[in-house]
Amino acid sequence: MSGRNLVAVDWGTSSLRGALIDADGRVLEERSFARGILTVAAGQFPPVFERCFGGSKQGWREAPYCACPAGFDDIAAHLEWVEPGRIAIVPGLSVDKDGVPDVMRGEETQVFGALQLLELANARLVLPGTHSKWVTVAKHRITDFSTWMTGEFYALLRQHSILARTLPNNDSDPEPDPGAFEQGVAHALRGQGLLHTAFSTRTLSLFNRMATDALPSYLSGLVIGEELKSQSLQRGDAVVVMGAEVLTARYQQALTQLGVSVQRVGAGATWRGLRAIADTLPRTGS
Amino acid sequence: MSGRNLVAVDWGTSSLRGALIDADGRVLEERSFARGILTVAAGQFPPVFERCFGGSKQGWREAPYCACPAGFDDIAAHLEWVEPGRIAIVPGLSVDKDGVPDVMRGEETQVFGALQLLELANARLVLPGTHSKWVTVAKHRITDFSTWMTGEFYALLRQHSILARTLPNNDSDPEPDPGAFEQGVAHALRGQGLLHTAFSTRTLSLFNRMATDALPSYLSGLVIGEELKSQSLQRGDAVVVMGAEVLTARYQQALTQLGVSVQRVGAGATWRGLRAIADTLPRTGS
Numbered sequence: 001m002s003g004r005n006l007v008a009v010d011w012g013t014s015s016l017r018g019a020l021i022d023a024d025g026r027v028l029e030e031r032s033f034a035r036g037i038l039t040v041a042a043g044q045f046p047p048v049f050e051r052c053f054g055g056s057k058q059g060w061r062e063a064p065y066c067a068c069p070a071g072f073d074d075i076a077a078h079l080e081w082v083e084p085g086r087i088a089i090v091p092g093l094s095v096d097k098d099g100v101p102d103v104m105r106g107e108e109t110q111v112f113g114a115l116q117l118l119e120l121a122n123a124r125l126v127l128p129g130t131h132s133k134w135v136t137v138a139k140h141r142i143t144d145f146s147t148w149m150t151g152e153f154y155a156l157l158r159q160h161s162i163l164a165r166t167l168p169n170n171d172s173d174p175e176p177d178p179g180a181f182e183q184g185v186a187h188a189l190r191g192q193g194l195l196h197t198a199f200s201t202r203t204l205s206l207f208n209r210m211a212t213d214a215l216p217s218y219l220s221g222l223v224i225g226e227e228l229k230s231q232s233l234q235r236g237d238a239v240v241v242m243g244a245e246v247l248t249a250r251y252q253q254a255l256t257q258l259g260v261s262v263q264r265v266g267a268g269a270t271w272r273g274l275r276a277i278a279d280t281l282p283r284t285g286s
Numbered sequence: 287m288s289g290r291n292l293v294a295v296d297w298g299t300s301s302l303r304g305a306l307i308d309a310d311g312r313v314l315e316e317r318s319f320a321r322g323i324l325t326v327a328a329g330q331f332p333p334v335f336e337r338c339f340g341g342s343k344q345g346w347r348e349a350p351y352c353a354c355p356a357g358f359d360d361i362a363a364h365l366e367w368v369e370p371g372r373i374a375i376v377p378g379l380s381v382d383k384d385g386v387p388d389v390m391r392g393e394e395t396q397v398f399g400a401l402q403l404l405e406l407a408n409a410r411l412v413l414p415g416t417h418s419k420w421v422t423v424a425k426h427r428i429t430d431f432s433t434w435m436t437g438e439f440y441a442l443l444r445q446h447s448i449l450a451r452t453l454p455n456n457d458s459d460p461e462p463d464p465g466a467f468e469q470g471v472a473h474a475l476r477g478q479g480l481l482h483t484a485f486s487t488r489t490l491s492l493f494n495r496m497a498t499d500a501l502p503s504y505l506s507g508l509v510i511g512e513e514l515k516s517q518s519l520q521r522g523d524a525v526v527v528m529g530a531e532v533l534t535a536r537y538q539q540a541l542t543q544l545g546v547s548v549q550r551v552g553a554g555a556t557w558r559g560l561r562a563i564a565d566t567l568p569r570t571g572s
C-alpha cells in the first residue's frame with residue numbers, strides 16, 4: 001500500500017469518518033457521516049461502509065486486540081485483512097488490571113500519529129469523546145490506558161435524567177458559558193463524586209443560583225471535572241489533548257484550572273497514523 | 287387532626303403511596319400507584335391526587351424547605367396547609383455547603399418515624415432509591431444530609447447507554463446474582479470512579495469473563511459501591527438502612543462487605559412519622 005493513495009477510515013462510537021490520503025500524507029478528500037457504530041445494526045457494517053466509501057462486499061471480521069504494552073510496530077504487524085493487499089482493519093489494544101480488561105480501537109492509531117507529529121517518545125494523552133481515553137506512552141510504546149464514559153454520561157444526564165427537566169430544551173444548546181463550566185469543574189474537584197454532584201445542577205436552579213442557560217455548561221464541567229479528578233494529575237504536569245476543537249478547548253480550560261499545561265492536536269493525527277501504518281506495508285502491484 | 291383517622295401520603299420521584307391510619311397509628315388501608323412526580327405533568331398534581339385518594343380540588347402550592355439542622359418539632363411547626371385543618375403538606379429540608387444547596391422532601395418524615403421506632407437520638411441513615419439520601423442525626427435533629435442519584439444512574443446505564451447492548455433484554459431482569467453484585471462493589475471500592483468502572487460491564491462481557499445474566503447485578507454493585515465509597519465509612523460503623531425489602535437487602539450486603547453493621551427499617555416508618563406529625567396538631571371539630 002505504500003506509495004499509493006490510501007482510503008483511511010475511522011469508525012467511532014458516534015461518527016464514521018474517512019479520508020483519501022496520498023503517498024506524501026496529504027489529505028485529498030475527507031468525508032464524515034453520523035453513522036457511528038451505535039447507529040448500525042448487527043450485520044449492517046458492510047453495506048453502510050459500501051454506501052459511504054464504495055468498499056468491499058466481503059464479510060467483515062473482528063480484528064483481535066494487541067495487549068499492552070504495545071508500540072507502533074506491533075499494531076502494524078497485526079493488521080486484519082478483509083481483502084488481502086486492499087482493505088485491512090487496524091487491531092485495537094487491550095489492557096488488564098485486577099482481572100478487569102479495558103479496550104480501545106482507533107485511538108491507538110491517533111496516538112501514534114500524534115507522537116510522530118509532536119516528535120514525542122513519552123507522553124500522557126487524553127482523547128475526549130463519548131468514551132474518553134487516557135493513554136500513557138513511555139519510550140514510544142503505549143504502556144497503559146483507561147476508558148471514561150464521560151461524553152455518554154453527559155448525554156444520558158442531559159437527555160434522559162431528571163435534570164433534563166431543569167435544563168433548557170435539548171433541541172438547541174445555548175452558547176457555552178465558561179464561568180459556569182469552571183464552577184462545575186471546581187465542584188467536581190471538591191471530591192464528593194458525580195452521583196452526588198450531578199444533583200446540584202437541579203438544586204442550583206431550584207434556588208435560582210444559576211441561570212437556566214448556564215446549566216448545560218455547568219453539567220459539562222461536572223462530568224469533565226470528575227474525569228480529571230481521577231487522573232492523579234499534579235500542578236505542572238503536561239497533557240496532550242487530542243480531537244475536535246470544541247471538546248479539546250473545554251478540556252484545555254479544565255486542565256488549566258488544575259495547573260496542568262496542555263498541548264492540543266487536531267483530528268488529523270488519525271490520518272497521519274493510518275498513512276504511517278500503510279507505509280510499513282510492502283508495495284503491491286498497481 | 288390528632289385523635290382522628292389520617293390519610294398519609296408519600297409522593298416520591300417514582301411512586302405515589304398513601305395510607306389510612308387510625309388514631310393509634312394502625313395502618314387500616316394502603317394504596318400504591320406508579321404515579322411518581324416524574325410521570326405527572328405540571329398542573330396535573332391535584333387531579334392525580336383526587337383520582338388516587340379522592341382529595342382536594344383546590345390549588346396546590348410548594349411547601350417551603352426548613353433549613354438544617356432541623357428537628358421533628360421544626361417540621362411539624364411549618365406545615366403548608368392546602369385546606370386548613372384538613373390537608374397539609376409537610377415541608378422538606380434544605381442544607382447548604384460551599385454555596386451548593388441540597389434538598390429532600392418526604393425522607394425527613396421517614397427518618398423521624400424511624401428514630402421513634404428504633405428509639406435512637408443519634409444515627410447515620412441511608413434511604414436508598416432513585417435519589418438515595420444519606421442523613422446524619424445528632425440529638426434528635428437532622429444536622430446534615432446529601433443526595434445520591436444512584437438509582438437513576440443505574441436506570442440510565444441499564445436502559446439508555448451503550449451497556450444496554452451488552453446487558454440482557456430490559457423487559458425482565460434475571461435473578462439477582464449476589465456474587466456478581468459483590469464483584470461490582472469491590473471494583474467500585476478500588477476507587478477509579480464510575481465514569482471508568484461502568485465500562486467494565488462491557489469489557490467483562492466482551493472477554494467472556496462474566497455471564498450476561500450476571501451483568502445487571504454487577505452494574506448494580508458498581509453504582510451502589512460508588513455511593514458507599516464516598517461516605518467515609520469505617521469498619522465497625524453502624525448505619526440504619528430504610529426502605530423496601532429488595533433494595534435495603536442489597537445495601538445491607540454492600541455495607542457488610544465494608545465491615546459496617548446494618549439495622550434495617552421497612553417503609554412503615556413514613557406512616558409512623560406522618561401519624562406523629564398529625565398528633566402534634568390541635569384536635570379540630572369532627
